[in-house]
Amino acid sequence: MALGVGANAQSSKRIVIMPAFTDIDNYSVRMLKLSLARASTKYEIVEDSASGQRTQGRYIEDLRAGRIDVMWAASDASIEAQVPPVRIPLLKGLLGHRIFLIHKNSQHKFDAINTLDDLKKIKFGQGATWADTNILESNGLTVVKTQKYENLFHMLDGGRFDAFPRGVQEPWGEVNKIPGLELAIEKRLMLVYKMPFYIFVAPDNPSLARDIESGFNAMIADGTFDHEFLNDPSIKKVIELADLKNRKVFYLDNPALPKETPVNRPELWLDINNL
Incomplete structure (x- = not known):
């Protein structure tokens, strides 16, 4: 019996993620966990133990160096040139x-x-x-x-x-x-305007990126993704406070949007007419 437990423990992969300080951080961690729960690989998710909140530039450095495995941030071409994103906008473009x-x-x-x-x-x-x-x-x-x-x-x-x-x-x-x-x-x-907020994965861990993307796509297909997004307390509060569905909207182009951004997948983006 002990042998079986030991073998099972060895089969799980430990991944280190950036620490959570804000409501958006907590939401991102929850979505990551829900996504990876659908993977065939078992993941043990732990927050980076380094004390204090660091700059985005430092998190990018840590990700590139493999000191952490996952971070999340609003994306642009300069970030995507340094670390690979999972191109599923976590906040459905809310930013x-x-x-x-x-x-x-x-x-x-x-x-x-x-x-x-x-x-x-x-x-x-x-x-x-x-x-x-x-x-x-x-x-x-x-x-x-x-x-x-x-x-x-x-x-x-x-x-x-x-x-x-x-x-x-x-x-x-x-x-x-x-x-x-x-x-x-x-x-x-x-x-x-289109401003994706992505999970980014260490460049040397493409299998983790695939598992996260696959999990998110499964969550989108069965409605879990939208349910979690719209019922997150901080997001729900913001949508109500801002009265999004009753505002006059001006749509602007984002010239810095990387060409790989999945703008042709409407299910990934918030549509205020459906709120």
Whole structure:
């Protein structure tokens, strides 16, 4: 009997994943576990024990060096050139849905916006190096840039620009972040562009990547993926707070989207008309 237990234990593969700190991290870990539960290989999943939250660049280095086996992040061509993604967008493109922080007295300005030409008349604030900055500018929108994230709140309050686009999960904790600033969340508009959030796997572990992708595709086929996504407490709360289905949407192109992005699989992407 002991021999049987030992043989079974040896057949499981131990994989080290980046640690979970946020709601999105916890969701990603749960989806990873559900995916790998469907694999023929048994996996033992453990979080990296290194203390503290590290930069995305450091996690990429750790993944490339094999110090960890799995990480997750919003994707772009530069990340995909370094580490291989599992091209199933974990958040169904939710990160590419952007609503605005505005000055609390300027909602009337946005109530008058109905066309892309109207949208081009206002100024947006962004970080100088953010991928979103290039997306907005490539679609003909005017962007005021700064190096420091915190500056954007003061610049918005001071009228340097009209709107600070945020991922739908972000502005609720930011609107009152700095005491004394008169900010609000804009009520009726949303920008949407493709921004996949993927699991990335160590380059020397293609079998793990195949198992994760196969598990996700099985979850999509039987409805488990959508069920988990729409019923995750943090995602559900954000979709309700942001009132996504009742906003006027402006669809923008993302010029940095890698050509391998599965844009031709509608089942992988959030459709707010089906909420």
